[in-house]
Amino acid sequence: MAKILELPGLSGKTVVITGAARGQGYAEALVLLASGARVIATDLAETCPATLANAAAKLPGELHYAQLDVTSETEWAALAKFLKKEFTQVHGLVNNAGIPFRGRIGEIARADWDSVIAINLTGSMLGIQAIAPLMRKGASIVNIGSSAGLNAHHTVAYTASKWALRGLTHVTATEFGPRGIRTNIVHPGYIETPMTATAPAVMRDAQLALTPLERTGQPEEVAAVVAFLLSDGAAYVNGAEIPVDGGFTSSAGVKYMSDIIKASQQKK
Numbered sequence: 376m377a378k379i380l381e382l383p384g385l386s387g388k389t390v391v392i393t394g395a396a397r398g399q400g401y402a403e404a405l406v407l408l409a410s411g412a413r414v415i416a417t418d419l420a421e422t423c424p425a426t427l428a429n430a431a432a433k434l435p436g437e438l439h440y441a442q443l444d445v446t447s448e449t450e451w452a453a454l455a456k457f458l459k460k461e462f463t464q465v466h467g468l469v470n471n472a473g474i475p476f477r478g479r480i481g482e483i484a485r486a487d488w489d490s491v492i493a494i495n496l497t498g499s500m501l502g503i504q505a506i507a508p509l510m511r512k513g514a515s516i517v518n519i520g521s522s523a524g525l526n527a528h529h530t531v532a533y534t535a536s537k538w539a540l541r542g543l544t545h546v547t548a549t550e551f552g553p554r555g556i557r558t559n560i561v562h563p564g565y566i567e568t569p570m571t572a573t574a575p576a577v578m579r580d581a582q583l584a585l586t587p588l589e590r591t592g593q594p595e596e597v598a599a600v601v602a603f604l605l606s607d608g609a610a611y612v613n614g615a616e617i618p619v620d621g622g623f624t625s626s627a628g629v630k631y632m633s634d635i636i637k638a639s640q641q642k643k
């Protein structure tokens with residue numbers, strides 16, 4: 376596990392995170408709690424995972440847990456009602472919940488396409504609709520995209536959902552900018568979480584071969600960037616897309632070509 380960095384200016388701020396039970400959402404909750412924030416961790420399970428509750432007990436921030444399926448408007452409305460009553464306003468929303476579906480165009484069933492779009496895209500839009508009315512000047516929305524949203528990753532529904540999430544991000548940044556609410560999107564590369572633990576080993580190897588830093592990422596490395604975007608340090612950052620991928624998308628596959636050329640030159 377990478378070091379959890381604490382960020383200034385987040386103490387006492389109320390931040391909602393979706394899909395916070397594990398993986399990157401869990402790491403985002405910890406970095407915010409370490410920074411003294413009030414974290415509203417949400418996920419599908421009815422009760423807060425013991426790992427999260429135990430970790431939170433050692434950190435200065437305040438943890439609340441709520442069961443929330445991001446595709447449910449009713450559950451978003453109930454959460455917004457609770458937040459308004461208890462805390463009046465919300466500083467941050469991290470639309471982190473997401474699912475992969477590793478099917479190609481010829482393989483994906485309509486139901487699987489629909490569920491990926493519902494969770495990865497519609498869930499984020501419903502979250503913004505429900506929580507933005509509780510936000511004031513200085514608030515921040517962070518969507519979790521993917522390097523797949525910047526290229527043609529074969530997982531068609533996942534890739535399409537993350538490209539569309541970029542569109543949602545830019546519309547929200549434009550629409551809410553005049554209210555002083557910022558919206559940005561972070562694009563993780565290959566991060567070691569339960570999601571990637573189910574990916575075929577060859578996929579990990581292929582991504583490593585194309586990543587200039589030549590290693591995978593840790594959830595805490597994504598969480599640190601998310602926390603920065605939530606903080607006042609990012610006060611003038613709105614509508615930005617930030618890859619956290621070891622240079623994978625920046626290199627655009629050219630690392631492969633460069634390595635082959637280097638190897639052939641070394642043989643001479």
Ligand SMILES: NC(=O)c1ccc[n+]([C@@H]2O[C@H](COP(=O)([O-])OP(=O)(O)OC[C@H]3O[C@@H](n4cnc5c(N)ncnc54)[C@H](O)[C@@H]3O)[C@@H](O)[C@H]2O)c1
Binds near residue numbers: 396473523565
């Ligand atoms: N791990 C990576 O390499 C990687 C790369 C790029 C993007 N991402 C994105 O980062 C985000 C987090 O990924 P992760 O690797 O931590 O995944 P993960 O599978 O480890 O965790 C995802 C969490 O989302 C929750 N979730 C799933 N469906 C939900 C729903 N309908 N409502 C609420 N919660 C739901 C799960 O219960 C789980 O706790 C996702 O949006 C993912 O697409 C991950």
